[in-house]
């Protein structure tokens with residue numbers, strides 16, 4: 001049986017909920033389809049000690065401030081899950097789960113959204129599936145030869161799984177720094193980064209990242225010089241555990257190794273580090289396979305967008321994947337504005353068709 005609605009939102013994490021909030025304000029009929037069994041998107045799956053890099057009030061979705069977490073200036077992931085669960089209840093958002101979307105297809109004037117449990121016809125689609133579900137691992141020689149344990153950020157839970165082991169953490173971003181800091185006490189840690197770690201100044205946090213991303217977008221839109229955006233500030237927010245480990249001299253980074261072998265990793269000059277585990281904190285790619293039937297991908301794998309709208313099909317919007325779908329749109333505080341713009345544009349498009 002095929003059901004009908006104005007807009008299908010694919011993904012019920014923070015981006016999908018922000019889209020729902022604004023679609024409701026536009027008076028549109030919509031449904032949010034989410035593959036998870038419970039609310040909270042990727043935040044349900046992060047490691048135990050993860051803290052947000054901005055205080056609660058600066059990590060809020062439209063309409064409702066995140067309450068502070070008692071005793072924590074930078075809330076934990078579990079607090080975000082509670083906030084997102086409350087958010088969808090508060091606004092009575094029509095989220096259906098677990099419903100995994102397999103493919104979005106052209107169907108005359110409509111889009112047909114095929115799921116594992118039936119299909120939807122929609123006049124527009126907002127894809128908000130995040131990146132957590134597509135971990136990226138670089139092609140490093142010998143990766144298949146390593147005899148120890150290899151895992152990506154998405155599978156890391158805490159130091160208890162590595163007590164007393166020789167662990168290599170790869171990656172100079174926030175995940176790499178936070179996981180390395182998490183492991184300094186219980187493991188024999190080697191932290192490797194492609195370039196020397198670049199910390200944001202200690203007195204600034206995720207709020208500055210949001211401001212920098214917004215200023216960059218404004219400069220580019222107005223034809224001014226590229227401000228460099230977030231990258232100009234640094235790669236790592238010095239959240240308290242990272243700062244403590246760094247200041248205690250326990251977060252020393254080595255350059256990236258050139259290969260793995262059975263027992264560990266090796267650098268070009270012949271230096272070796274034996275290892276029991278390698279944790280790849282090497283980032284993510286947008287989870288877009290459900291959009292493949294539309295054939296819209298550009299040369300870099302992204303779907304070309306104008307704001308959040310797919311250039312080649314105004315019925316499709318992409319939300320929350322990175323700056324290419326709105327400045328800071330992959331953050332809690334940053335996704336509200338592109339979500340509002342997407343809902344407005346869709347309302348305009350559907351109006352023009354009536």
Ligand code: FAD
Nearest residue numbers: 011013014015035041042052053100101129130320331332
């Ligand atoms: P997700 O939370 O991944 O939600 C997407 C939802 O879509 C999921 O429920 C998923 O199951 C579902 N889905 C996927 N594919 C399908 C499909 N085919 N059909 C149906 N449903 C599907 N941001 C901040 O603002 N502050 C921070 O401190 C911060 N820290 C971060 C730390 C880490 C380690 C990471 C990885 C990210 C962090 N972010 C932070 C960035 C961002 O806020 C999160 O990545 C956030 O989870 C992105 O939300 P989202 O809704 O775009 O995606």
